[in-house]
Amino acid sequence: MSRMKKSCRGFAWIAVTIAVVSFRIVSIADEVAFVSAVERFARHDQIDQVEAGRLLITELSCTKCHRSDDAMLVSKGGPSLRNSGRRLNPSWVRDYVADPSRVHPGTTMPDVLGELTSQQRETVAGNIAAFLANQQQDFPDIKATGAVPVPFEFWNRGNVEAGRTLYHSVGCVACHEPAADFEVTGSARSAVDLMIDQLDAAELEDLGLSAAARPVPSVPHSNLAAKYTVRGLTFFLLDPDRDRPGGRMPNLKLTAVEAADLASYLMNRQAVESDSVNNQDASGDAEAGRKAFERFGCIACHQVDGLPNDLAASDTPILTELRRETFAGCLQEEYSKGPAYLLDDFQRGAIVSALASIATQTPVATADKLQHRLMQLNCYACHVRDELGGVGRRRKDYFHSVGEIDLGDEGRLPPPLTGAGRKIKPAWFAKILAGNNADIRPHMTIRMPKFHADQVADLPIWIAGVDGRRKLPYTVAVDSKPPSNEVIEAGRELMDIGCIQCHSFDGFSMPGVVGVELSGVAGRVNRDWFTAFLHDPSSLKSRTRMPNFFADGKTQNTELLGGDPDRQIAAMWAYLQGVPKHSLPQKIQQARSQTYELVPDDRPILLRTFMDIAGTHAIAVGNPQGVHYAFDAEQVRLADGWRGKFLDAQGTWFIRFAPPANPLGTESIEFPAGNVFVEIDSKADANSCDFTATAAQHRFGGYRVDPDGVPTFLYRVGSIAIEEEIVALKDGSLQRTWRFQPDPDSSHRIAFSPLAGRTVKQIGGNRFVSDKGLTVQIDRLPAGAATITAEQDQTSDDQQRVVYLIDITSATKLEVNYSW
Template identity: 30%
Template sequence: MPFIVVQLMAAVCVSVTAGDGIVVPAYQRFRAEQLNSIDAGRLLISELNCQSCHGSFPGQLLAPRKAPVLTKIGERTNAEYLRKYIHDPQALKPGTAMPGVVSLKSDAAIADSIAAFLTQGTTWRPAGVSAGAVRRGEGLFHTVGCAACHGDQRDISVIQAIRKGISPPSDTETEEDEDQPGKPVSNAGFSNPSFTMPLGRLEEKYTVASLATFLQDPHAVRPSGRMPALNLNPKEALDITSYLLRHVKVKANIHFDYYEGEWEKLPDFGQLTPKDSGETTDFSVSVSPRDDTFGLRFTGYVQIPADGEYTFFVSSDDGAKLLIDDELVVNNDGLHPGGFKDGRKSLTAGAHAVVLDYFEFHGGEELEVEIKSRHLTRQPLAGMMTLERIPTAASKDEAKIATDELIGKGRRAFAALGCAACHQFGEGDQQIKWTGSAPQFSDMKSTGGCLAAEPVAGVPQFSLSPLQRDDISAAILATREPVAAQQSTDTGDDIRQIMLTMNCYACHARGSIGGVSESMTHVFVGSIPEMGDEGRIPPTLDGAGDKLNEAWLRTILKEGGKDRPYMKTRMPKFGDSAADALVPRFVKSDQQESVAPVEMPEAEHRIKAEARLLVGDKALSCIKCHTFGRYAATGIQSLDMTTMNRRLRRDWFHRYLLNPQKYRPGTRMPAAWPNGRTVVPQILQGDSAVQIEAIWQYLADGGAAKVPSGLLKEAIELVPVERPIIYRNFLEGLSPRGIAVGFPEKVHFAWDAEQMTPRLIWHGGFIDASKHWEGRGPGNQTPLGDHIMTLPSGPPMAVLVSLDEKWPDTPPRDNGFQFKGYTLNAEGAPSFRYQWSDLSVTDFLRPFVASPDNGLQRTLVVKSSGHPENLYLRIAVDQKIDVIDGTVEVHGMRLRIEGVEPIVRQMDDRQELLVPVKPDQTGEATIRYTIVW
């Protein structure tokens, strides 16, 4: 049955609110006006995972939303929370898709047994969070994308200020509030939309470590991808976790002593008398009654779970030291701003004494302490602290004996009551299977059972609204229509169904559906206000399959993306299933092929040089708005040009540049070719299609593309004026023994003293020496000019018994070549010299006048004490080498070799250009050829 946008339903439908049944974001948002009953029911069947009991459902394009994997759930979830949740899911998390079961509600002991079975052999202990991490986490939660699906969790005064565009007031949660973790944040007066997913009581469910682990890889336990991954790094995951668990109830577990004084380094607090003492839940400066000139000593015991090496992290402003068992592990002493230092220590399982000393002189104050190991996610150390050494716990065997009966009862209930139909517990042969059965969709009734308004014994009880029950019934009945009426043949309808299922419409519009809702627009933030909504609101997906190439579409759906650094909301990763379903349909629905191939008037290297000029500050000035790799734009910092060829399709690129407003109305992207005419007619004959194609080819080099003019603001350009310049430093594409030679004729080369041959030739600017002449001078420098051509590496000469013999691939030095330095002629041009066996070689290159740019003439003089046979010089390697009327054409270069017939030979998948070297009676041979490019 095709997706239908029902315009008349607004007159007959009631609105769907947060209290109306189970929350499925697209259902709550679009049911009233844009989803008919059948499509709505199909969406609910998928998102309630009805297929786990009733088999496949016709017309579904994605696998249903699987229930969380419960294997090892005891390592991440509180047993008491599980017990309450199993007993009555809606009471603990209203709107959840988790059904209740009559027997579980009537007999709490069954829920107790299932919880005991799932969490057997594990312990759960809440951990405190730091105020600094909570503040950072609040910002991340409300900007990177969490709030787009889960709603704004802040105080109403903060929300109202942000929505009005004024500075928000200070957080209404004071430090006293932080000591009352059960106190909720009031947001009375602001209601998150009904289509935001409820978070539930996370502080009762997770530990800091388990929630941080989940946020980094939600697909590990929720494999259907409905909860996407935001590619959070460990620190970001920990900060968001700290914010979400800010109300966790934790007993004091760390002792502190408070001191007053002015220090520039930590004193020995053991020799001082504290002004105050107490107990706290965190290594926090908040225990100090003043902001400056104070010190703190925290003491307690860290409970190490297993033998191993542990890494400890301390960030402080000002100084701090961490000691474990009286041994200094992290030293972050002195006056300085915040910043982590770390140290490692091998520890045995059990309690270890901790001392953390800290002082604050003046200015800002900060203190954070974290721990990590091979099997322990980076997390606050405070969560693993106790005030006293903990007595040895009962052995695992004793614990197992004490709960054997309860665990066994829980295992049987898990298999019999239908839990195992939806949830995976165990791997492979150990996975528990459902022991019950349910009718297939084709055989089941469209009412009663799971859809009954009143609880029915023996079946799951979903908290469906009356409208949701009716919609599911309508979808089931529709499957009994003729097959042609059930299945969509419209690719656009398929795309809508998938985007509804994956909640893509929370951020993206496509067609007349979705996009950021007015009530949530304030959580979409950009870092460049001048870009307006274009810099903070995710782009429309209209024509996405035309704009983005297929490989990149797959990449961003499977792995996420961050190509708009100015946009704080991230493109999350949804995984393989979403990519496999959406990408081919995007391509089929959107892709256009309307731009013909463009015949280019010049060689590729010249085309790219002209394109480099086009995008620079002397022509179209693309660099004013677009970054270029590591180089910032001169104005706003829009999309990186070096990524465009990797992301976009050539056909769309041509059409978009000709008319940006057609593809993104309101964009700040200017039209550089208004009405198809260029604004820079002096470049590439003023041909718009050629200019756009040139830019496309230039950007195909990605990060290796030459930097456009106008970006190298601190360049130290070496300009040969009357004599050549010799520049010896690290050059891109050469060994560390590269030697660049620049000529006033604006034609240059770089000779490699490791390879004994010229490796680069180019035109225009010579070298920007700023990389090596400023600071520590790290990295390799690329030539400053254009038309950079690469010549073959490897031994320049070889003796070949036959022309079928491969050219040596061993380094020249290993082959016996020895560099003998260079000499300068009267004009200052170098002649490079090297020795090989009984051969003495001089290699000299000089400019000569050519068109359209000057060329190079290379002269090699080979002297031998003997008369070597079968000696060859290799001067070119490429996929194809042509010899036409005595001129060799290879990779955009034209070579003319004097007095000898060159040899072109095929070796595997490439061709080589060889010149025979035949010394005369005096033992001397001269090879001379010119290069024009």
Template identity: 30%
Template sequence: MNIQSNRQMLSLCIASTFLILTCSVDAEAMADSHAIVPGYERFRAADLSPAEAGRLLISELNCQSCHGRMNDQVMPPREAPVLTNAGNRVSVDFLKTFLADPQHIKPGTAMPAFAALQSKDGKPNENAEALAAFLASDSTFRYMAIGADSVRRGEKLFHSIGCAACHGDQRQAAEHRPAFAMPLGNLSEKYSLTSLSSFLSNPHAVRPSGRMPSLNLSPEELRDVTSYLLRDLDQSRVQANVRFEEYHGSWEQLPDFSQLTPVSTGLTTDITVEASSRRETFALRFSGFLQIPKEGQYRIHLSSDDGSRVLIDGQPVLVADGIHPAGNETARHQMNAGPHEVVVEYFEYHGQEELKVEISGNGLARQPMAALMTVDRQPAAPEDATPETDSSLIEEGRQLFASLGCAACHQHGQGDQKIQWTKTAPTFQNIRSTQGCLSPSAGSNVPVFALTEQQRSDIVSAIEADQNKTTETATREQAITRIMTTLNCYTCHQRDGLGGVPNEFNELFTGSIPEMGDEGRIPPHLNGVGDKLNPDWLKHVLNEGAKDRPYMATRMPKFGASNVGALLTMLEGDQKNEVDPVEFAEAEHRVKADARLMIGDQALSCIKCHYFDKFAATGIQSIDMTTMTKRLRRDWFHRYLSNPQAYRPGTRMPAAWPNGKSVVPKILDGTAPTQIEAIWKYLEDGKQAKIPSGLQTQAIELVAKERPLIYRNFIEGLSPRGIAVAFPEKAHFAWDAEQMNMRLIWHGAFIDASKHWVGRGPGFQAPLGDHMMTLPSGPAVAVLPSTDSKWPSDNAREMGYRFLGYTLDKSGVPAFRFRTPDGITVHDQIKAQSAEPDAELTRTITLTPASDTPNACIRIATGELIEQTDGEWVIDNAIRIRSIHGQVISRKSSQGNELLLLLPLKANTATEASYTIHW
């Protein structure tokens, strides 16, 4: 079996190079551990041949950066971290000690040791000092205080959303974690709250190869996870940089602080309520100088409970005064580079208390504003920098970066400023497997990789196979396996019997619905995943991450397009096409209505387990049905619904078509292919699909019992002047008094009035029933210069149309009245009458002109396809128009096709036209 590995979080760097040193180094003496490659550690014993294991190590140790591409059987190298601006994110003290002895500082790192950077006592020597000075020459690094509440929240997040799937349970001692758990090292010595948060928000900017993916953390989650990872920070290293004043008293609005005397003053490290000695009836005022790195527009974020205000250079930027719960306020603010005076005012009345002020934009990741503040107008020096760094030392470090081989693996600078390696290394074809960096006792001119004897032997096997030309071309499945191993997909997912959640990590995978068992907490297997998922959706998931299973704590991370492009292409080979097209005897709107019935609580009850857009399921909360046709391939959908157990053994998904027989045989033709295809067609409408029955439990359904029912309110698909009319026959319509026309028709339930009758009643409400059809927009009647003239499409009122209200006949049926710009008074009455299988509507339009009008027209229908069959007109195989009285014109138009009724009118004489609508 051919495998490669993995993703690695938060190690500083990989460097593999040939260099000229002055002494010989023993690899075992310099290494407290060995390089950890999770896929190698997990699969070497049972699943990897020596050569395949060696190829995996060659990829993950970045050997190809120095020795060139080996062959097509070795994955592209795991690129070393980008070191441009490294001083902004990494402590210079950490850089020095790590460069001198990588394995001691971070056990498990793939970074080799360099004798040229270590003194005899194992401490950093002058070269390490110089190299660290160069890397930190642009440093703005500064430690920040870590909040205990954030640490507690971050611990829970880290061990639930997927971080621990690669790095293991950090609550255990390191020696108790499995060997394939990627070590983190002492992050509190390396990062600050701001720099680690920035890295986690976009890890691909620093580690472009996707081994450390993004979990798309929110700003709040970023701060909490970062705080947990830095929980061991020595707080004495944190420099207070914000002034505060504390006041005691009871206020319901922000007080005038100039009239108050503080009970205490001091310096703090962040703008939070922790600066107060009380938790009720107090106020705080923070001040300092915000050091803006470059001119541009920034976003200021404020969250407070209770009132607060942010002022920059004396100008109120955000105000959230009064008593209120915490909420997020954001404002944009243009600032020049340099210091800006900041004042933050806050008061707490009673109850919960919170204050958080952040900044982002113009290249800054969202972070606490205090991270960029100083007490005085002058910017503070980096906390762990020497008072003055000798420029010659920095230049010496730059030269070492090029000559030692750092530049072979690490990027530093862009374009012409990018530093290049000044030496070369032999290609894989010319490597001697017992010498150089593969030698247990490295010579004077090579880096020292911390490798076990087996790791070294496996790398030799891979090189010899390449040199002897005994490597065979990988199959598609072997290539998929290699990529999935390098990205560490197998720590969460199983594919074709390989991988899946390790026993050691099982308890780290949790879900919110215990009744779902493992299906609700363990990520799904990837057997045939390219057959299951639409290529565009699979691309989206791998490129951008996803959270489609709200019940599952673990998230699908974001790997980045450049790292998964080849995998996407290979997975398309999973596709099967076994399901034949399905033809329906009924019109599509009727098919969708039957599917809606099946999904609802009167048939298959899919809504009991699945979300439907914003509506929660009535039972367990599984994947949203409105996303299914976007996510899944139609062919797989058919096969899965026909036999769920065949695709996911043990699933709680019931079989609605056992042995190909439907449990609801009276719907459509009762066959599995037809019913499944109907559900697919219905779900293709996504969030626009009609809501299945059983979800709107608080609905106020209006019902016409003996007489028509008129509902005047905001109706979805109409202007705010919509008027809906219900009939006891269960055929309904909506008329738009803005467009002077009937716009919607439907069957079944009329409308749910709860949106408008409960609370403030905002928004538009969609009809409640089925078979809803949208009729032509624009006025129903117009006078055309010729039968070739375009139907008017401007706003009816602006063209001179006037709505005259409506009248009711003795049965309560309304007739809508309006006047055209040409002086024609129009009387439009629609009635329902019983028919099979559902009632139909008869429309009677009476036109009375002020003068002779030979070319008045009624627009009956528009559609892509209009055909005349057996004395009736069929619109898009959905609506049938019959019993038309008058001269009918079928013509092409900008909307496809139109069906008009031409009526010559005599002055002051009423002319009547009618037709029946069946759908």
């Protein structure tokens, strides 16, 4: 690849595109200036060269020097440096100014000192660093509220592990490289992703899946530990707009504690690299640095106290006057009379193509403006629109639903933007982008960020205008009069047919329900889209799990409103317009007002709650057979079982600081602490196995529910994937079935301990009983293969333990029956 430095008079900024972190620099286009959409789409012909050039012009801030009245070409600019003395380490600033691309490969910061000798460069960089070290604007005062505490000097109290979890869950890895050593439990993969794994390059091309299979390039980053003070990075993460009003890093709506945790993780994870940053204290002449800051054009892109944020550009041609037939002027390969960017021939060619297009002054279509803005803000890192973009295939495992409930991709990945302007009302879209109480997907761990108002002000109108021309199969006549009480009541009744199984209403829901909040939906979506979606969900949302309650134009309730689907959908809309003014759906009301006891009459009931034994990540399962249990999803173990009544859900549903939920039944049993399995090496014996939860390092992966309502828990033990099903039997016992799926082409040995207690006795074959009266019958293992081990710690409740050593070479099934 051809590499060159491209210069442009007056281009300069000190630190650009500071987002979260990439722990390893991915080699993209030989580490030239990185612009996400250019690397992901333009280099693979998914967007044309003109659009790629327009993006480069804005992201390299060309119009800060080469003026343009084109609103589409407003430059990103650089960060404000008014607080750089408190945010940034002077030694990093000095080294970065002296050689931007070496300190931050992929940077869009130009080399502003190209005309100087090496000695002069070092001196001037030190002077500029000294000048910026005197920019000492105060940090803002962060106020605490009753719900969001702000500890004293919170930036010094960050928790590395909490920050590590945040980084890999709230959305940072949509743009930035995940940590190589972070172990993630993947959710169930879609059919398309599974198919991609089986296809070669030619087959992917033929099926149009090359883009979906291609790795997504990560936004590169410099060494944050060398660059920032801890306080500086914490406050940047808390409010990126303050330091970077034109930047592309969105606000993830972190609390002060979360920002400190994330900063602590990033600073801890990235050690200063001695070959890229000189950590000696920076020294220089601050007054000479002030003059250099102005002389070398830094004021074009940066705000500092004491200097104007402008560049006298009388000798710089405006954008439309630039030569565009060749790589002339600042696009010359050997041009050295001004700042220089690291670009390749593809990027330079794209800029020339864009300049030629701009010179024609051809009006740009709204659809092109919309795509351009979405690419500038890297919205395509999370969202698919018209088959372009979306979360990278290898990054989807970092996106989860809260509690690991299997809701499919639409329950964990950001929603598509295809046709979004036809669906979403502009006023609601504006609230989403501004982060103004518009979070309706609390079941997702990823957060919808908020953006600087100037960057997104046009998006709601643009997307409504572009998508408004897309026809829907159903249209709705405007009501000439308000709906009657009869219609509203019919709509409320229809909610009980299917809506309450997946959605909440004004914060209230049925047990275990996690889904989009329906109150306020009439203020969020257009009515004709709502009507069309209910008539045929999959026609508007590919692979949705939303059931079709009006398949083939027929309703499931032929009694209400004459069995007319259109009248019923209109009634549902009328009802939802008034929630919470209208009464809640009847079944939810009954759950709230009549009884809080959960009674599993005909199928199991699942409730995520807090319990004394199963802990804060308890999954309680009530069974019609009258024998129930609680699974601890944190320590990945069956915690306790009981017979009789199941649970009282009042505290879980309605009391914010309720005590732990306790079983209502009797005949309870506490299962042994620790895990049932641990992966061991081939030389380990039964007495050396450690089954404590911390030692076993199990990783919970959620659960799925079969058509009968029976859950299967998904987790891993070391490198082995395990599915566990617990079934209540009519005789009051529990049958646990494990299915093992080891990594292919390898064998594994596990230690299996189905029972432990102060004493454990063998009462025939593979049948054992503990001192608590818990009895196990193990199937599918040879009799006499067990060892009863003795614990040396006399204070332990589990001094004796039944242990089997099992070699797992292929898919394996194991069954155990528990009775008490």
